Amino acid sequence: MSTLILKGRLTGIDPTAESWLAANNLTGDRDAALRLSRAVDPARYGFDERDRLDLSQLNAAMTESVIELLIAGQVPTQAAIAAAGICLPNKNTDATRKLRRAEAKQLQTLVRADAGTLGDKLACVISEDWAAHSIGPTWQEVWHSGPSVEWWSNVWGELPEFRTGANVTFALLDRLGWIASNRSPRSLCTGRRFHTRFFRDHVSAAPPTAIGYQLARHVGIYRRLHGGRSPQWAQIADNLIDNKGLPLFFNAHDGRAQQRWLITQGWVRVQDNQLRRGERAKAETRRRAGLRKRSHTAIQAA
Known part of the structure; x- marks a missing residue:
């Protein structure tokens, strides 16, 4: 060993x-x-x-x-x-699992075809829950909410079983940026797409992972150059742009509104009222450094 x-x-x-x-x-x-x-x-x-x-x-x-x-x-x-x-009890269970997987694929296709509508509806439910309780709803609560039941009734005829439809639905909406969460209870929150839906092409259309990493990298560099002091959202909104020249955040208010999903997904954290890089950002930095090192080694060996 x-x-x-x-x-x-x-x-x-x-x-x-x-x-x-x-x-x-x-x-x-x-x-x-x-x-x-x-x-x-x-x-x-x-x-x-x-x-x-x-x-x-x-x-x-x-x-x-x-x-x-x-x-x-x-x-x-x-x-x-x-x-x-x-490790299944019997063949009937195996057949049931196959049918459930096939149904899940059908549900995923329906969600993908109208993700904007469903994503907006469920994100609104989540946003209202945070406003009322200062904490996120459970997956079950969002799945069985009125807007969810209404949407599924229109496209499927009824609300699918939670165990069959919820995972594929929430996973897709997470990737598209409508929602965000981590493994902590009631961490479910609105994602980047929800916050930028009204700004259209006035802000970057880069995926949430790219936005999170670029922001965290900017925070890390800024802190090194300014004696450990973090940038404010106004400074971030004014200066941070993507490779097409579009701002990552519409203004300081938009940046602060998106701070929750960025923290939830580990891109940044807040300590002593200052933004700092999160664990996911650090992990991604190490991963990219490892890839560069392996690429450099391969070039030298060629």
Whole structure:
């Protein structure tokens, strides 16, 4: 067995694994990062005969299995994921699961076709809940809300079962930027798309991940250049633009309004009333540095 992981918590952690964990709301869990690294690059840890886990090939069901295995303290090898999928009581259960997957694909197609309408409706429900209770609603509450029931009744005839439709619906709306969350209870909040829907082409159309990373990088650089002092939202809104020259935020008010989803997804954090880089941003920086290092090594070896 390799001793690579014994020297410090970051030593031996695969950058791809760390970035994947950050994207799946497991940022900062070093034990999970080490276990996933052993699955992603087993040869590095002395398991030469074990098949590598390709994170880019995971579907939604496999992703959930990996997360469950990590939380349970296990290494999510391909064998472990397969075992989680085949340990079924009987063939009838297997058939039911296949039917449920097929239905989930149909539901996902419907959501994708009208994501703007549904995303806006559900984000409004979430926004109203935050305004009333200063905390996010549960997934169940949003799923069974009036706007959700109405939309699904129009396109499907009825509200689908929560276990079948909610995961694919919320996952897609999260990727599109309508909502955001992490693994903390009631963390569900409105996403970037909800806040920029009225600004149209006056603000950047870059995906939330690009916006979050660019903002965090700007905050980190600004703090280094200004003795540990963070930029204010007015300064960020005035100066931060994408590669097309469009501002990331319409104004300071818009930036502050979006701060919640940026914190929720780990791009930034607030300490002593100042913006700082979040754990997901740090993980992404390490991942990109690792890719550059490997690319440089490959070029030198060529």
